[in-house]
Amino acid sequence: MNVQCAFDVCVAELRATGMRDLIVFCQDCRCSHNGKLTADYVDRWPDDVRLSELEPWFVCKACGKRGAIFRGCREETMMAVGR
Template structure:
């Protein structure tokens, strides 16, 4: 029998209710800024087509956008070259750089 999580001292932090999560005016989730992403040591983004049947994606360098621009601000500007859908899911490319905490470990 598996021990109860509460008995082990584990707690699950409750997720924010959907109504309190930050959102853009059109209802999309508010994402981090390019400046915050660069502070983590990342230098690129992944752009995904929102249509699961298309699955088109690409990697882009993030140096063309200013630090105060949010990833969610640029999502509506993309048009998929594969299927023509407007909008995209933009995420940090964690393979595009070394976050500071890992860069130190690799140098040793």
């Protein structure tokens, strides 16, 4: 299952909003594994890289499937995933 985003954000646009941490969700909806990428990790990426370009490179540590969905790490998102 390949989920397409309604909009495609580059790292510079993400930083411009003040958001630097990301939550990464496994693309397999049956798995629902997620993890947090801190600003230290995200800041390694160049400004012009789109998140959709990075999503296929991530592999879930729980189920082993390739593909991820990135979401900004807001307080509401953290509460929804139980962190």
